[in-house]
Each structure stands twice: as C-alpha cells, then as structure tokens.
Amino acid sequence: MSSGLVEAIAVIDQRLLPGELVVRRLETVEAVVDAIATLAVRGANVIGSAGGLGLALGIRQGLDANTTAEQLIAARPTAVNLAVAVNLVLAAHDAGEDPLERALALLAEDTEQTRLIGEFGRAELAGVTTVLTHCNTGRLATTGWGTALGVVYAKQAAGEEIHVIATETRPLRQGARLTAWELHASGVDVALIPDSAAASALAQGRVGAVIVGADRIAANGDTANKIGTRALAVAAHHEGVPFYVAATLNAVDLGTVSGDAIEIEERGAGEMLEGIPVPIPVWNPAFDVTPAHLIAGIITEAGVLKPPFDASLKGAIA
Numbered sequence: 001m002s003s004g005l006v007e008a009i010a011v012i013d014q015r016l017l018p019g020e021l022v023v024r025r026l027e028t029v030e031a032v033v034d035a036i037a038t039l040a041v042r043g044a045n046v047i048g049s050a051g052g053l054g055l056a057l058g059i060r061q062g063l064d065a066n067t068t069a070e071q072l073i074a075a076r077p078t079a080v081n082l083a084v085a086v087n088l089v090l091a092a093h094d095a096g097e098d099p100l101e102r103a104l105a106l107l108a109e110d111t112e113q114t115r116l117i118g119e120f121g122r123a124e125l126a127g128v129t130t131v132l133t134h135c136n137t138g139r140l141a142t143t144g145w146g147t148a149l150g151v152v153y154a155k156q157a158a159g160e161e162i163h164v165i166a167t168e169t170r171p172l173r174q175g176a177r178l179t180a181w182e183l184h185a186s187g188v189d190v191a192l193i194p195d196s197a198a199a200s201a202l203a204q205g206r207v208g209a210v211i212v213g214a215d216r217i218a219a220n221g222d223t224a225n226k227i228g229t230r231a232l233a234v235a236a237h238h239e240g241v242p243f244y245v246a247a248t249l250n251a252v253d254l255g256t257v258s259g260d261a262i263e264i265e266e267r268g269a270g271e272m273l274e275g276i277p278v279p280i281p282v283w284n285p286a287f288d289v290t291p292a293h294l295i296a297g298i299i300t301e302a303g304v305l306k307p308p309f310d311a312s313l314k315g316a317i318a
C-alpha cells in the first residue's frame with residue numbers, strides 16, 4: 001500500500017475468533033460496510049479506523065466521496081468513532097490532502113491515545129488488583145492495546161498485580177471469544193463469568209473496580225456501551241464498587257445532549273435464536289446507556305475526567 005494508493009483493506013474476521021484466524025481482503029466499499037455491519041470488524045475504535053480507510057478506498061476507486069462517507073457511517077449508528085473518522089478523512093480529501101495518509105494517521109493516533117488511556121487508568125486504579133470488564137475493548141477493538149483493556153495491559157506492563165473478571169457478553173460473546181482469549185494469550189490472569197453472575201461477583205467483594213469501553217459519550221457523560229453495561233453500573237453502584245468508562249475522546253459527542261438522544265442499534269433475531277428453529281419474537285439492542293451519575297470517571301487520553309462531566313468533557317474536547 002503506497003501513499004495515496006489503497007487497493008484493499010486486510011482485516012481479521014472477528015466473528016470466527018478464537019477458533020479460526022481468518023484475514024479477509026476488503027476490495028470494495030460495500031465489503032467494508034458489510035464487514036462493519038456484520039461485526040467481522042468490530043469495536044468502536046476499529047470500526048472508525050475501517051471507516052476512514054474505506055473512504056480512502058472508495059475515493060481511490062473514483063466513487064463520490066460524500067455518498068461513500070454516508071454509506072460507511074450508516075453501517076452502524078451508535079459508535080460515534082465511525083462518523084468522526086470518516087468525516088475527518090472526508091475533510092482531508094475536501095482540503096486536497098491525501099485521504100489515505102489521513103486515514104493512516106488516525107490509526108497511529110488511536111494507538112497513542114490508547115497508550116495514554118492505559119497510563120492514566122493505571123494511576124487512577126492504583127492498588128486495584130481485580131477489575132471486571134464487559135465486551136471487548138482490547139487489541140482487536142483498537143489499533144493499540146485497548147481502552148478498558150488498555151488499563152489492564154498498562155498495569156501488567158508495569159509489573160502490577162491485575163486479575164480480570166470478564167463477562168461472557170451475550171449474545172455475540174465478545175467477552176468469552178475475544179477478551180478472555182486475548183488476555184489469556186497475553187498472560188493476564190482472567191476468569192470468564194456468565195453475564196448473569198456479575199452482580200454476585202460484585203456482591204461477594206470479588207471486584208475492586210468495573211471498567212468498560214464506550215461507543216458514544218453524550219455531553220452530560222451518559223454513556224452508550226455494549227448491552228449489559230447499564231446493569232453492571234447499577235450493580236456496582238449498589239455494592240459501592242467504582243465504575244469507570246475508558247474511551248478515546250473521539251467517542252465523545254458533545255452534539256448529543258444526553259443519553260436519551262443516542263441512537264441504539266438493534267440487531268436481528270438470528271443472534272439470539274441460534275439453534276432455536278422457532279420464529280420467536282426478539283428484542284436485541286446492541287447497546288444500552290449508563291447514566292452519568294453512576295460513572296466515577298471517564299479515562300481518556302487527556303486524563304481521567306470526573307463529574308460534573310458536562311464541564312470536564314467540554315474542557316477536554318476544547
């Protein structure tokens with residue numbers, strides 16, 4: 001891939017992990033949109049990276065930049081990282097800059113941003129030896145070591161004790177298939193639990209802090225993240241366990257006043273009815289919103305933001 005020329009985008013198909021490591025070569029914008037929509041490529045930061053590269057690919061193939069940007073942004077509505085990345089590459093193109101160079105720069109920025117999240121989170125969670133996390137926010141979901149998992153890896157790299165309780169994260173099991181697998185492969189002590197056991201783990205004092213990622217953070221700090229996150233925040237609050245969000249600032253959307261205004265992606269019944277040959281009605285939201293008052297801090301590359309989040313978020317973004 002030389003500067004300005006992008007012929008294809010190579011991605012790991014995360015739907016097949018951990019059983020199969022399959023790298024797919026995406027040669028069209030449609031293929032990139034499909035990979036994002038089917039969660040072959042997933043994780044707020046990485047879908048932003050894929051979206052930016054997908055726009056560079058489309059422009060290289062002579063497609064209309066604005067139409068292509070709209071197609072990519074529509075692939076998944078909740079993670080604002082996708083729209084942010086695509087619009088940054090579009091703006092570069094409109095300014096006569098090389099869209100591929102801008103897209104690649106975003107990947108490098110994400111790597112550094114997650115490194116900083118890890119370090120700020122390590123300081124904030126000093127003395128915490130067991131964290132509970134949800135879904136997958138690590139090396140498959142970012143171009144670095146991750147957001148919530150970035151804090152885990154930072155503690156590991158510093159030689160600090162860290163144990164992770166990973167929730168299975170139904171229905172697509174990102175926690176079981178990706179987080180538990182990646183942490184185990186990285187030598188981090190990890191235990192996998194059913195989503196429904198998280199409240200008991202908190203009640204039994206097994207957890208020092210809960211730390212999760214984010215797909216969209218509203219101006220008041222309300223945070224959209226993988227479905228099940230809200231329940232964790234409520235349980236953590238009830239048990240007096242601090243609940244943190246770790247996210248790059250491109251997950252913050254000051255244009256969305258509160259969580260009520262965040263569009264929550266709803267996914268199909270197939271993800272719920274695997275092995276059940278009966279057309280049972282299903283409600284399958286991919287995300288939920290955790291109210292800001294349940295969040296102790298938002299760990300970002302600019303530092304750990306504390307309530308009141310409308311002020312601290314605005315200050316970090318300005």
Ligand SMILES: CSC[C@H]1O[C@H](OP(=O)(O)O)[C@H](O)[C@@H]1O
Nearest residue numbers: 042043044135141213214225226
């Ligand atoms: C840095 S990953 C952030 C976020 O994205 C995941 O969603 P999905 O697996 O549907 O792409 C999950 O909500 C993570 O917390």
